[in-house]
Amino acid sequence: MxxxxxxxxxxxxxxxxxxxxxxxxxxxxxxxxxxxxxxxxxxxxxxxxxxxxxxxxxxxxxxxxxxxxxxxxxxxxxxxxxxxxxxxxxxxxxxxxxxxxxxxxxxxxxxxxxxxxxxxxxxxxxxxxxxxxxxxxxxxxxxxxxxxxxxxxxxxxxxxxxxxxxxxxxxxxxxxxxxxxxxxxxxxxxxxxxxxxxxxxxxxxxxxxxxxxxxxxxxxxxxxxxxxxxxxxxxxxxxxxxxxxxxxxxxxxxxxxxxxxxxxxxxxxxxxxxxxxxxxxxxxxxxxxxxxxxxxxxxxxxxxxxxxxxxxxxxxxxxxxxxxxxxxxxxxxxxxxxxxxxxxxxxxxxxxxxxxxxxxxxxxxxxxxxNGGNLLRDLRLPDFRNYAVTVDAPGADGEGDTYVSGRFLRDVIKENQEKRNFRIFGPDETVSNRLDIIFEATNRQWDAPIAEHDEFLAADGSVMEMLSEHQCEGWLEGYLLTGRHGLFNCYEAFIHIVDSMFNQHAKWLKASSELSWRRKIASLNILLTSTVWRQDHNGFTHQDPGFIDHVVNKKATIVRVYLPPDANCLLSVMDHCLRSYHYVNVVVAGKHPAPQWLNMEQAVAHCTRGIGIWDFASNDQEADPDVVMACSGDVPTLEILAAVSILREHLPELKIRVINVVDLFKLEKSTEHTHGLTDKDYNELFTTDKPVIFAFHGYPWLVHRLTYNRANNVNMHVRGYKEEGTITTSFDMTVLNEMDRFHLVMDVIDRLPQTGSKGVYLKQQLQDKLIEHKHYINTNGKDMPEILNWKWKA
Structure with a gap:
């Protein structure tokens, strides 16, 4: 020796x-x-x-x-x-x-x-x-x-x-x-x-x-x-x-x-x-x-x-x-x-x-x-409803969805500080992801020297940050496996760094769930933000929503994917995920100020269902729809509703049904995933023969994959991210990927010949709008006022 x-x-x-x-x-x-x-x-x-x-x-x-x-x-x-x-x-x-x-x-x-x-x-x-x-x-x-x-x-x-x-x-x-x-x-x-x-x-x-x-x-x-x-x-x-x-x-x-x-x-x-x-x-x-x-x-x-x-x-x-x-x-x-x-x-x-x-x-x-489940204690969670944002009418101004959820997470930390069984992990992005309000309750744990102007560093914090997604994921997995709870927040594009780590943890959960002597552990909760659609200054390198495609490959008994459209929905989803056991929950949410659609009561009902018709945006209550406008994700929801408002103004005779999807696995068959809809329920929502224009947060083919054997799949037309992007305005990102409101409306017109001449003229107006948009952002470096100031109206 x-x-x-x-x-x-x-x-x-x-x-x-x-x-x-x-x-x-x-x-x-x-x-x-x-x-x-x-x-x-x-x-x-x-x-x-x-x-x-x-x-x-x-x-x-x-x-x-x-x-x-x-x-x-x-x-x-x-x-x-x-x-x-x-x-x-x-x-x-x-x-x-x-x-x-x-x-x-x-x-x-x-x-x-x-x-x-x-x-x-x-x-x-x-x-x-x-x-x-x-x-x-x-x-x-x-x-x-x-x-x-x-x-x-x-x-x-x-x-x-x-x-x-x-x-x-x-x-x-x-x-x-x-x-x-x-x-x-x-x-x-x-x-x-x-x-x-x-x-x-x-x-x-x-x-x-x-x-x-x-x-x-x-x-x-x-x-x-x-x-x-x-x-x-x-x-x-x-x-x-x-x-x-x-x-x-x-x-x-x-x-x-x-x-x-x-x-x-x-x-x-x-x-x-x-x-x-x-x-x-x-x-x-x-x-x-x-x-x-x-x-x-x-x-x-x-x-x-x-x-x-x-x-x-x-x-x-x-x-x-x-x-x-x-x-x-x-x-x-x-x-x-x-x-x-x-x-x-x-x-x-x-x-x-x-x-x-x-x-x-x-x-x-x-x-x-x-065998950490033997030691697992439930989290003490404050009532998430107390953190609700006020939504007097759909389209109310919002502070940023993750910012709102940060107040809830701050108090989750407070409620569990004595037990010391909840931590937040992330690669130096807690502030960037607008969760910094949690530092009212805790600090980043740090046992190296602290300089005079450092912030939120202490030996006994509840936040673990190191600029390594691998490290944060590994720390959190070890924390969960020994009987505690946690959350990993990360930029959406860079969560791919832990693709294979997620694989192994999901396999561990699957295998251990088949052993009677292994106890369930707290879910691995991953919050993805800084998403593909809002990379105004980071550009193409920071654009990749494909982690959810990767997650979907795993056993239905283990994985869940949620795309809440606003802050109240995010609060409801976050509470659900923190209470769950033995899953990998992936939540995708925005951090920038954005419109708010549902009050808390509506949000709880919508998230509990996981999918639903938004009555306030639909006008098919007394007749079959001509078209179904579906959305999943915060920016896709905004663009679908903006498209619906154009359609209802210029083509008021059209009957439109708006569907929002929070729980992505609702699209899959109930025989394939426990959250999936039965064929009957799916057909009632999406119809069996009407065009479905679906604005999706991620790669379009994921929706096609989840719905490939549904009755109306031939009429499913999905618009999402297709590897187009640069340093540009947030709206231009949707234009580059043809998921913007103008392309969505033109898609409806193309699939509904009954719109006739009115549709043809509207389509040309929208094409002109796209040209105007391009000239405007190149000259002014920001989106057109009608985009920035747009408000929902039926």
């Missing part, structure tokens, strides 16, 4: 304990190899035969023995110091290690009683791994104690920091793989130590596991010098402790000393926080350098295995088509762990080894924080 400039006391394990811990580690390694290879003969009571081996060998060995080593040593310090600890397995395929660890401690059998602590249970444990109908090779939701699957690399450290926020007694041991450490999100996450409050938050103990290789390449951090590596992490603000080698006895001693030192440092940081000295704490971390595939085959057919990339997955092919001697190599490998010294005749771990594991909820697989 090495640690430059750190005096780690010599603290070798007592010989008896060292031998027992080494045996426990051997047992975990034995179980791990068994999971990779065997489906029978789990204790090798008879010579190994091909029929004992799985027909398909799937899984990963390389990271596993190092993680078994870590898990064994963490058990010791949990018992020694009575730690409240959970384990996050960052390397992509560490499943065998976490399954082995939770099985040896007894948690796995408690959760899955058929995986018994005997020979038959071992057979089932081995067979199910990477097997049809079994479990995956990651630390998946099926694995007790897991809050992080690890299949996609980069988020273990962010998840870990999210988990300890507002959990002052929790310690998260986060194993970071050296391949994972090359990802951008993980590299960013090392800076999370600048945001942790030692008094109100828990502790993350990162363990960087350097085993040298990825799938087939060396890793960067494993190939730089010891000095450079230490300087890197000291530069990040950490106190690195090195444990390096491959000789088991010495490595056990060094790891034990390193962990004792780390616990001592953590206690010192906590103490210093109560007696501040003006210094930012340097939290400890461990850098463990051990061979990839440690304790496995050294070499096969002249190819180096242990300590090489070839140990990454299945290091030894065993099958009818593989060399016959491979079966003997596998048997010798498994017997090298001396299972007869680890398990009794019935297949149960020996009592003296069982005693090394923590007890009860101190076991990492049984810790309630790793």
């Amino acid at each position: 090495e640690s430059s400039a750190i005096n780690i006391p010599e603290n070798p394990l007592p010989p008896g304990l060292l031998q027992q811990m080494n045996a426990y580690w051997r047992a975990a390694n034995y179980l791990s190899v068994g999971q990779l290879y065997l489906r029978n003969n789990p204790l090798l009571k008879e010579p190994l035969k091909l029929e004992h081996v799985k027909n398909m060998l799937l899984g990963h060995w390389g990271t596993t023995p190092g993680q078994n080593f870590i898990y064994t040593h963490l058990n010791r310090i949990i018992r020694e110091y009575d730690l409240n600890m959970i384990y996050v397995s960052g390397p992509g395929h560490g499943g065998p290690a976490v399954v082995a660890g939770t099985y040896l401690e007894g948690t796995y059998t408690e959760v899955y009683p058929n995986i018994t602590q005997d020979e038959e249970g071992l057979k089932r444990l081995f067979t199910q791994f990477s097997y049809p109908g079994g479990i995956s090779s990651h630390a998946s939701p099926q694995t007790p104690g897991s809050i992080h699957e690890g299949g996609e690399l980069g988020y273990s450290l962010s998840h870990s920091f999210g988990a300890v926020m507002d959990n002052p007694d929790l310690v998260v041991a986060c194993v970071v793989g050296d391949g994972e450490a090359e990802t951008g999100p993980l590299a960013t996450a090392w800076h999370s130590n600048k945001f942790l409050n030692p008094l109100t938050d828990g502790t993350v103990l990162p363990i960087l596991h350097l085993n040298g290789y990825k799938i087939s390449n060396p890793t960067v951090l494993a190939r730089i010098s010891h000095e450079e590596l230490e300087q890197l992490f000291r530069g990040y603000g950490w106190n690195p402790i090195f444990v390096e080698g491959d000789e088991p006895e010495q490595m056990h001693r060094d790891m034990a000393a390193a962990l004792d030192y780390a616990v001592d440092r953590i206690k010192q940081v906590k103490y210093d926080a109560e007696h501040p000295n003006g210094q930012r704490p340097r939290w400890p971390m461990i850098i463990l350098r051990s061979p990839k595939g440690w304790t496995g085959p050294k070499e096969v057919h002249g190819y180096k295995i242990e300590g090489n990339f070839r140990a990454h997955q299945i290091p030894l092919a065993v099958s009818a088509s593989a060399p016959a001697e491979h079966l003997q190599i596998l048997e010798n490998w498994m017997k090298s762990y001396k299972p007869e010294e680890l398990f009794d005749e019935a297949g149960k771990l020996l009592p003296e080894l069982q005693a090394l594991a923590p007890e009860g909820e101190r076991r990492m697989g049984a810790n309630p924080h790793a």
Whole structure:
């Protein structure tokens, strides 16, 4: 063990304990190899035969023995110091290690009683791994104690920091793989130590596991010098402790000393926080350098295995088509762990080894924080109706929808400050997204120096901001997975940065919902603003409404998408989302001053339905409509209503029905999504034969996709964003994408031949208006007065 400039006391394990811990580690390694290879003969009571081996060998060995080593040593310090600890397995395929660890401690059998602590249970444990109908090779939701699957690399450290926020007694041991450490999100996450409050938050103990290789390449951090590596992490603000080698006895001693030192440092940081000295704490971390595939085959057919990339997955092919001697190599490998010294005749771990594991909820697989729904408490929410804006008539002036919702969120923070179970996350956009009123109740949490003219920074804030969407998403996911509530606010165009993170979380929710022992957690709530239609100074780079297309791909039981048209609707939707569990709720709303359409009573009714006819804008109450004018989103709603006002003024004989969609999944069939309309209800709204002109916030084809098998789909004509945009006026954005009021009216005329000559003349007038508009904005740099000052009138 090495640690430059750190005096780690010599603290070798007592010989008896060292031998027992080494045996426990051997047992975990034995179980791990068994999971990779065997489906029978789990204790090798008879010579190994091909029929004992799985027909398909799937899984990963390389990271596993190092993680078994870590898990064994963490058990010791949990018992020694009575730690409240959970384990996050960052390397992509560490499943065998976490399954082995939770099985040896007894948690796995408690959760899955058929995986018994005997020979038959071992057979089932081995067979199910990477097997049809079994479990995956990651630390998946099926694995007790897991809050992080690890299949996609980069988020273990962010998840870990999210988990300890507002959990002052929790310690998260986060194993970071050296391949994972090359990802951008993980590299960013090392800076999370600048945001942790030692008094109100828990502790993350990162363990960087350097085993040298990825799938087939060396890793960067494993190939730089010891000095450079230490300087890197000291530069990040950490106190690195090195444990390096491959000789088991010495490595056990060094790891034990390193962990004792780390616990001592953590206690010192906590103490210093109560007696501040003006210094930012340097939290400890461990850098463990051990061979990839440690304790496995050294070499096969002249190819180096242990300590090489070839140990990454299945290091030894065993099958009818593989060399016959491979079966003997596998048997010798498994017997090298001396299972007869680890398990009794019935297949149960020996009592003296069982005693090394923590007890009860101190076991990492049984810790309630790793099944966060067990700890989840409802938010205390103020009555959102108290924040309503006054709408005496449709089209009233508005302050900005997110600005209004900010007052509600401010008081959500106030109501839950004592419980410390609600936070807002965002990449330096809370002010830009016009939610800054929340800073009347809280601050941004920040544990680095604060300069004289900084704003809203404090050690104990409830807002987490760092200019990394990955980091904010990871923090929030970790916060939710350990039983708390939160909201992520982000620019609409840049939420795509976390597309794959959203994927993994949605998959986690889906998989965990199918497990009776997993409790539901609070929903992942994402508020998207600074939307595609209002990028007057940012232009084309900030225009992309496609995240909702991505969300729609996920299981209907998990995802929800809301597009409230005004502030009162946003308040109603936000209250609903904050009360919900086990969903991903995506809410798209504007932040700029805009017309308000519904009073609070109307908004609640409309949002509860999710879709509805707006009576005040429709004139088809006594006859079938000639055309349906539909909208979803705040700007599309404005343009549809402006188009309707033109039509009703110039073509008063037309019967028009106006439909607004808040809940996007209302468009889908009820057989496909629980929020979807039945065919009967859908046809009553949209008719079966009349043209539907639909102004949509996002890409038009999403509406076509959701309605593709509806009766009237052939008459569905959607206008939305089609990748046209620049730095221009807000109205010109709609013109460039042909979703403006003038194009919408012309679309109606084109589809209703009964408008005759009146329609032809109106269409030409509108074409002239578009020319006038272009000349006006080029000359004056702003929209025409009739656009800026437009008011709704029937």
